[in-house]
Amino acid sequence: MKKNPNERYQKFQDLQKDLAVVYQAIAGKTYSPLHPREFKVEALISRGASLDNLGLYEVALTCYDYAIELDPFEIKALINKAYCLNALGRYDESILYSDKALKIDLKSREATGNKGVSFFKLKRYEEAILLFDSAIELAPWDSSIWMNKGTCLLNLGRYEEAIDCFNTAIDINPNFSEAFKGNGNALSKLELYEEAIENFDKALKIDPYDKSAWNSQAIAFAHLKDFQSALVCSERALEIDNKYCDAYLTKSTTLLRMGRKEEAIEPLNQLLKIDPFYQIAWKQKGVILYELEKLTESLVCFDKATEIFPTDVISLKNKGMVLERLGFYNESIDCLNKVLEIEPTDTVSLGQKGVILGKLGFYEDSINCFSP
């Protein structure tokens, strides 16, 4: 209890030694404390699962690897490793471990579900749905499988079916915020924005820190032209994560739709500082600058957008338009030719090309552009 830390025991080990001496003097024998337990397979799996839940996937993997080393047929370790590999984006490896687990137990809903998630992440939605259906047959009471199936259907544009799945997940687990969010997203796609907002509200009541729910709600409000609410929601998402690019884009789009063009640029600048390869942001910034008659700056943006995604027809068209306005007719025609290589029947680009060729005095070529 010395006031100065330097004068105290420096380690508990030193204090323990002195206490052991006192103990021996009084008890007449030494005291042997217990030693750390050897990890058992079950404890390793449990620890790995907790690390998974905290997002510490690499450390969790070491637990599962050790558990598999101790018992290569421990199905839970194989299943959890597959889950972990999915979280790390190593989907093909994950499928491998799900398959190993399924060799041990063909009816493992976890392994089937994990494999479904891998296929989902690989955008092989139809195959994923088949796996989720199998998992549902094994465990119709597992809300997360219904949720995953719903998300697949959402990505396939089968919105009504997706809503059915999300609702089943909610029936099983009324506090499943992700399922309410899934419903909100599906309803937004069906342009039922008011109902979508209600579902986002329910999701956010359960988890007020779900940034993507705030952002999706912002988009729904913007569709209803309630721009003020949209702004509030996108800002809420940014309060939660100031590096959340999608929310910057939503904020910019909302400001743009409110006619606040100059202000709409700032969120895009912040977004591009975080992710300079966010192509849509360059495209949107280019459009705003074009509308503000800042043509040279707009061209820089479309240059970036086409550099990141060279076959993006809209960026190429826009770049062509800016180049034309700046008087760079040949460069503009180059852009339009690229568009026509990708979409040979794009009449707008053909017409634009015809106009420019006319300006350059190539009248016959120009006429050809307008010929049916």
Added chain:
Amino acid sequence: MDSNSQFPYKLDSNIEILREIGRGGCGIVFLARNNNFGTIFAIKTFKDQFLKNLHIRKRFEKEARNWIKLEPHPYIIHPFFVEKISGRLFIGMPYIPKNSDGCNTLREYLEKQPPKLIQSLIWAIQFCVGMDYVNNQGIISHRDINPSNIFIDTKKNVRIADFGLSKSIDDSTIPSCKSIENEQGNHQFTNLTSPGDLLGTQKYMSPEQFDDPIKCDIRSDIYSFGLVLYELASFGGFPFDPIGEEGDSYCDPMVPYEWRKLHAESQVPQLDSPLNDII
């Protein structure tokens, strides 16, 4: 208790929430049962009022991270699962039942059944072994060593708990909630702090912990444990008296300055105990 209204989160369908068993600064602990295996355990989460408080959520997640990273040890209460449900984190851990006299913490033993010297020595050695182990595992300082966080299990072994304020080698500076012990020995939430603000239980805090908890190391825990040892050696006594001689409120437990002064300036009374030299 209607467990659905108190605990509306769906954990594993086999888990049944039985009742609330404790509340701390930010956390709340429930007793739960796994109906598949018939096992009883404790589940800790943060209080409902902090659901919208990002700092507390981060604080709680940090606690879980520091805790789960520790490898199991017989003298540590180790969580056996951490689950995030609808954005809320739950830590499942062993439940240490109370003995027939209602004791499962060192505080309760000190109050109801002050241990004999030989038992105190065993517990003190066990505590040191546990703390040395966590220190070697990367916990630089627990920062809240006090008799309420030292559990005694059914085999009469020490189990160190509550790494909610601990500082580990890979910690970034995450704001924390103050946890101040009140007269009943319970922790009270006061407000959020930034790094450098007060953390811990004032009655057991080293002078340097008052000055800057971020700079605390294991020696601060050794100071706190020195006070616990004093209580063990004196069968429940405490070296400083926060109440003045006239009985007026010389030292309000809620005033950190007064507590710091007591810790920094008060002389520790001599004890007629073999532990006196160590303390």
